[in-house]
Amino acid sequence: MKKALAILLSTVTCLPAMAAEEINIYSFRQPFLIQPILDDFTKHTGIKTNVVFAKKGLIERVKREGKHSRADVVLTSNFSALMQLESMDLTQPIKSDVVTKNVPASFRDPEGQWVALTKRVRNVYSSKERLGKLDALTYEELADVKYKGKICTRSGKHPYNLGLVASMLAHHGESETKSWLEGVKANLARKPQGNDRAQVKAVKEGLCDLALGNSYYFGKMLQDEKQKPWADSVYINFPNQTNRGAHLNVSGVVLTKYSKNKENALKLIEFMTDNKAQNMYASMNMEYPVKPGVALSELVASWGEFKEDNLPLSEISKYRPLALKLIDEVKFDL
Amino acid sequence: MQSLLSLSKWQVFAWLIGVCLSAPLAFLIFESLQGDSDVFTHLWDTVLWDYIYNTLVLIAGVLLLSCLIALPLGWLTAYCQFPGKKYFEWALMLPLAMPTYIIAYVYTDLFDYAGPVQIALREWFGWQSPDDYWFFDIRTLGGAIVMIALVLYPYLYLIFKTALREQSFKLLQASQLMGMSPLQSFFKVSLPLARGAIVAALALISMETMADFATVHYFAVSTLTTAVYDTWLGYYSLTAAAKISGIMLLFLFVAITLEKISRKNTTVHERQSAVNDTHLYVLSGKYAWFASTYCIVVLFFAFALPIGVLVSYSIDYFDQAWNAEFFLYAWQSLKISLWVSVIAIALSIIVLFYQRIGEQKSKALPGRVSSTGYALPGTVLAIAVLLPLTLLDTKLNEWLEGTTFEPGLLFSGTIFAMVFAYVVRFYAIAQGAVEASYVRISPSLDMASQSMGKNFAQMLSSVHIPLLRGGILTAGLLVFIECMKELPAALLLRPFNFETLATHVFQYVSDEQLELASISALFIVLVGLVPLYFVNRSMEQHNS
């Protein structure tokens, strides 16, 4: 009876048979950002990739799917997602010499549960005409009353900002960070809205003078005909150069616990940490590669060298839940 | 006991449908009653009340604005003759095909600081910077209200206009004889008589508003819907998200109850003396001008302008936006929408049929219970649907372990999940539209057909369904359009490499690059227009 049903189901359903040379990717990163790299991978290895993209909700999906999940790897756009996946026991160790060689220890989990692929800085952009370049700017200064009505940012709940708040918590503790948040909120020119690029656009329009944004967006904007004027109106600043260094976030990858194509998945991860892919990340996406020695794109290089906050990501990530709570406590977005 | 046996067959089907369609909600409620109220308490102490306030204001605002827009339009097109009315009559329904996030984005682009309107104003008046003048910020609660009302008013317009046309014109003539002006007749006769229909439409609009995610998210307006999203995906607490959903459900329950109460007082309409074209008030002079202008203005802002912007984007960015994937995405969107419409209508007919012939006191329950899915906003729906489906898959896999076939995620990982979710969500629309037709079928027709030898199934197919054509068509149309526009559930539930037009557009909107997906957006709207055209044509034939 069971067997009959099994045969019946297998003829009736049109589930695609899984080709041997195929991997399934759940990605927080938008397809057009990673597709070229994936295409290259397929060209080199013959392994086909299938991508499901969603800005949110993938982690829950993987959790629900449990051991029947078809995801082999999850590509994230921030490190807290990596931590989250690990803490929910959805990952398995990435054991690869190639990866170990390519990625410095502080950018991968000691047990191999996650690997960072690119770095991005949370910059503060300043209006060329009204504030000029602010080399000595610190994140802490953003709460200063002199910037009242001058700051634009996206939602406080976005992972990029949460990461920043978490790093503030790691360095300064709860009560100081809370005051800082209240100070920044008081300095906002408008309610947090839009994405990082929209904040730069707002600076160009004169609505505010300072904007928080990730580094690679700057490069992307300069390449876009419509957005170039926005980028042209600001300077890109790397905060906290005089003390601990600028806050970093990373995009990364995990190998799912129940991956059905572990070997091929590992091949992809290795590919992504290796020169070709890292180069593409650098040149196409304007990101900072994790692999040392990989050349930055010319444009990114022109922004200069900078000091990175090298507090381990795993440390910072511990404060993420608290960061979210604080954002709500000060009603940052409202 | 023949009759009773065949009745139980329908009872079983109806309840089965009710249970399946409400299972996601039940699972969700169960989930929300689990422990871990830490997150929820935290939200309660901080931002939850702001969210509630925003949600209520949003709904109230949308309802008010929808009434202001739709009620006069409904009256004008039902009872008056004025220039262009023939076109306005159906054109005023067009905004239904437009997703709110598209219209929100277009208007933001237009009215932003760097948008054409403000640029023109600055040039004209010589203003230099934002400090020189005040201009409204569209990305606010008020802006969201306007956007949503512009897209949802057609529900009220359509339902109100139909109700008016079916009222006996004799009543209006009587009121005219008693010395009342058309306007007074409107307020004293037409409006109260159509009260049931109005409340039904308003309940529908409230539910849609409460479930809107994309617009409020884009406008950075924090409502309960965005709270659910953030809480589940930001705080990673499904339980807290479920609890917030509970609050939304409470509001929904109130809306539905109010609607039911007011529907109780409506009776079967006398169609003999319904309004036809010879009864119309013929407007002239400044009244005619006013009527036509009002229609034009509404149409302009709700449809013509956004479409115009989309078309211009499509032309400017044609090379980047046009690719063969469109036909694939369009086809996939169409497929899903068709399937869901057919299923939702079929299910609603079964449930309503049982409601009609059943003798149990509980016969109305399957219908009520099945309609609850509408309360779930897209993201919550996705998770709620995954709960029972994953369980089903797990059990199925366990059961078939050891055989050659490993189904994997047969239910939760395939198109089934999407179709199921959509049906759960949009079933209420289908039932509402079909029910509106159903109540107009006199019970004596049932008795006649039974006495003439037909059993229940034959009665359903040879008497009810032909007479339900109008309702079925309306239901199909409304569900179809909603499926085309649906976004968050699609984003989360779609299987690998399955895109709909909506998900494709959203990817670009979220990056503030709608131009690159403008053709897809246009497609969504155009496809949504096609069924509108057919339904309108059949409604006209029906009336004449």
Next chain:
Amino acid sequence: MSSLSLKNLSYQYDGQKVIENLDLEVAENEIVCLLGASGCGKTTTLKAVAGLLTPQQGQIVIHGKTMSNNTQFTAPQHRNIGMMFQDYALFPHLTVAQNIAFGLSKFNKVDKQARINEMLELVHLSEFAQRYPHELSGGQQQRVAIARALAYKPNLLLLDEPFSNIDAQVRFQLINDIRQIIKDQKVSAIFVSHSKEEAFAFADKLAVMHQGKIAQFGDAKTLFEQPACKEVAEFLGQGIYIPAQAYDKREFITSFGKIASTKASDNAQSSGQIYIRPAHIQLENGPTNDVEILQSRFIGTEFIYQIKVAEQIIEVPVESEHALNINEPVTFKIKPHAVNFFS
């Protein structure tokens, strides 16, 4: 064999008794009217006979076949009955011919067409075969309804207030026509109405219902002249109650004098009330005895006087030639008649 036999029928809904221990027999080719005010249970009885609801108790036998009792229940579609309704219940999406054909699914194509034509002829609507119901007048629709109901030769016809929606002008003509058709087709019928005029015109026998029970069953004349109880008396016509004392078998004493009864009654020596109809009243100018004329109305052959007597109001016709002078006192007299006495 009777066409319909109801024994001990009871139905309750929501705790309320709607019909209680009802007995009724309808003979072959007989038209019986269930007559009563709304809420008396007449429509419920009809629906029970049709099988559209299930009685809690009792037996229904149609044409010798038991349709419903405590152990079995036959569904409506198998009872071979025809129905007619107040709102005609013609299927709006079917033509007149298709409507008539609706119950003929067991017929083959040829026979079906023949039967349709036959029925259309019967109701004189042959040219309307391809029309739709909404194109017909109320009377025409009801004729289509009877054609449809009789097409498949039912054993029993059930009519639920079929004439209430018909224009008063054509109503009695329609009643006549349909009665004729039913008689010609030799079908029995039960007909529910709240109008005694319709009942008088259409039915052979009346069953006056009151609060779920049959108060009296019989032909119209008997019920009118010898109502078994107050409810029947009042329902079938105007009347007033005068307190009276039964003197002996044929005499009653009232405040208006002695009244001789043309029928013997067995209420000797008891007191109660007698029920007087307008026909039993005589008005003439004379010494007044507590009667007041409220209105008078001339209708050609008669004057109708609305009078108040014994604290009740009643309208009494008087032939024009014996018209009263309403400016002078009027005497109220009761003519000898078959007195209805209720103790």
